[in-house]
Amino acid sequence: MASDFRRLGNRSMPDLLKASGYVEAHGDITEQLLRDCFEAEPDLIRAWQGYGYDRRTKFGYSFLGPDNTSHLGGDWVVDYYPAGKEEHFSDGAAACARFVKLEAENLRYMIEGGPPIKARH
Numbered sequence: 507m508a509s510d511f512r513r514l515g516n517r518s519m520p521d522l523l524k525a526s527g528y529v530e531a532h533g534d535i536t537e538q539l540l541r542d543c544f545e546a547e548p549d550l551i552r553a554w555q556g557y558g559y560d561r562r563t564k565f566g567y568s569f570l571g572p573d574n575t576s577h578l579g580g581d582w583v584v585d586y587y588p589a590g591k592e593e594h595f596s597d598g599a600a601a602c603a604r605f606v607k608l609e610a611e612n613l614r615y616m617i618e619g620g621p622p623i624k625a626r627h
Contacts, residue, residue: 519613520613520616523613523614523617524617528614529614529617532610532611537600537607540603540607541599541602541603543603544598544599544602544603548598551599551602554569554602554605554606555569555570555571555602557569558570558605565586565587566587566609566612567585567605567608567612568583568584568585568586568605569582569583569601569602569605570583570585581596582594582595582597583595583601584601584605584608
């Protein structure tokens with residue numbers, strides 16, 4: 507989805523999520539399944555990292571790699587803006603899986619008619 511979002515430029519993330527089949531199968535798509543996918547295809551991690559960097563939002567999840575200078579420690583970070591709990595990962599595939607699952611669930615909830623999910627503290 508992240509690659510298509512950037513490449514196509516004319517599709518929203520909710521549209522891409524619906525087209526992916528995630529909305530119907532969300533319970534079957536676990537973080538472990540996503541992690542396995544990202545371990546097998548590391549370029550996908552970079553695509554999601556780019557999506558995370560490019561986002562402009564008043565609230566939502568972010569995904570930062572160890573090369574980002576806005577945090578210290580050299581690890582991967584998934585957090586919620588503003589003022590959400592930061593989760594740190596030493597493994598890019600695990601961090602990306604967490605970010606994608608959170609982002610997908612947030613989008614799914616909005617597609618189904620609810621407001622965006624607020625961060626868990």
